[in-house]
């Protein structure tokens with residue numbers, strides 16, 4: 001499905017991503033972990049074509065997305081929606097309009113400028129907000145919402161594109177543990193219910209272990225681990241983070257506690 005082959009990105013003298021290769025053959029939930037500066041964001045940004053690769057290939061369903069230009073590139077960016085640590089919403093715009101802006105790639109500039117959304121688009125935006133438990137926030141300005149709610153608006157905006165892949169760059173790094181759990185549960189549910197691939201950069205081990213089917217560990221631009229959460233032992237984690245024997249897992253923990261079950265998630269979303 002997604003094949004990353006010998007991808008490198010050089011900034012100045014430094015390889016931010018250094019000859020990275022891996023394959024994801026189904027719509028899995030994949031976590032990418034590693035210390036700050038390991039190259040996680042650069043890797044995701046290359047997939048989404050926000051950053052150019054220096055060399056290598058990234059193919060999705062058999063097509064190299066790194067060479068796409070113009071409309072084909074925009075169409076690919078529509079298929080792999082990106083979610084950011086800082087949500088990247090328009091703060092003074094209402095929540096529903098922020099979500100509708102997920103359609104930007106598919107609409108003319110004219111229609112977008114004048115907010116000419118069809119009834120079907122508006123209904124869909126509201127259904128997606130409802131699914132994420134924040135429909136009642138639709139008329140509010142995005143900036144009036146909590147961080148966890150804003151990230152769910154960003155997820156709703158991504159879903160508006162009906163993407164095959166969701167790329168999440170540190171989606172919970174700005175959130176408290178409770179909101180982090182709500183957002184991760186939402187991403188996991190979207191993955192399970194819709195069969196969308198999720199690739200999430202995560203800075204905490206416990207989150208990666210808990211939510212991901214597969215974890216890729218990066219260090220200094222290279223993949224140093226690629227396996228299941230079970231294989232991600234403390235020793236392996238020490239290697240990925242480049243820490244010595246005093247490595248303490250809790251230093252990379254969001255301290256999410258409590259059972260991950262539907263009732264709990266529903267209570268949080270209510």
Ligand SMILES: Nc1ncnc2c1ncn2[C@@H]1O[C@H](COP(=O)(O)OP(=O)(O)OP(=O)(O)O)[C@@H](O)[C@H]1O
Nearest residue numbers: 011014015016034035036037038039040041042043
């Ligand atoms: N636009 C840029 N220009 C120059 N250097 C860059 C640029 N973007 C990233 N880098 C460098 O590339 C390396 C990898 O950065 P990247 O942001 O991909 O890492 P990361 O693992 O996502 O870290 P963080 O979690 O801190 O974002 C770092 O050394 C960073 O300074």
